[in-house]
Amino acid sequence: MAIELGKQAPDFELLASNGEKVKLSDLKGENVVLYFYPKDMTPGCTTQACDFRDLHNDFAQLNCTIIGISPDPIGKHEKFIEKYNLPFLLLFDEDHHVSELYEVWKLKKNFGKEYMGIERSTFVIDKEGKLAKEWRKVKVKGHVEEALQYVKENLA
Template sequence: MTTLTIGQVAPDFALKNAQGETRTLKDYGGQWLVFYFYPKDNTPGCTTEALDFTTLAPEFAALGAVIVGVSPDSEKSHGRFIEKKELAIELLSDPDHQTAEAYGVWQLKKFMGKEYMGIVRSTFLIDPAGNIAALWSKVKVKDHAQAVLATLKGQLSGN
């Protein structure tokens, strides 16, 4: 398992968005990137998180930040999720979970006595130079988007 730390260069990726366009870390260069991993489209916690980030997207944009969610779901699933929930964020498909593994969020999970591999809800704040400025692991959805926004504001003010 990869463990990333603050100050480290963020791992590159090449993932498709809901329109089938390939995105890489360089596509977001020169701006702040809120890069968050979530388990599955259209599930309660993941929907709440996506809606919270969508609500705050204008504030993030005003600070020079873009929000991108990543899950193993297909591009078509992402497209339906975006349309159904009117999301204003980009979602990337990581079906083989290579990017999740590179970021250390593809881990052994337990649910109702069963063990399986899956996404541990995590967020990485990547600075305009491509370095990890902040990270959150095992995220609790409630107030998370606001916490990320507050951290970004702190980074920009030098705190």
């Protein structure tokens, strides 16, 4: 199933950092910012998570839920949330099934080594569950502000 703007976002259910399962279709009626990131506690991922934290209330005022997804286990997510006071859920995509659904599980190269991993990407899903906007190969600086501006201008 290819992911396509204006179409239903692929539904999924994953274990969240609070120990509960989160199903995307259960969030119909609110906007969702779904962001995929490679790894807890790394510099870029920490900056991105803290940027979402700092603008969390602005998103909430727009009826917008923020959810982060990575292959890191729940215990690591819990430490990440606690250390940086993150007010949103992080989901555990252990087998990278959801990352593959959203086409963000990619071959990456770093220091001459090739490996499979998450390509930093963000998706905005509207109240009807349709994919409204996507950013792929995200550069962290200024990205969260851009996502917030998109939600304000298009989904508020």
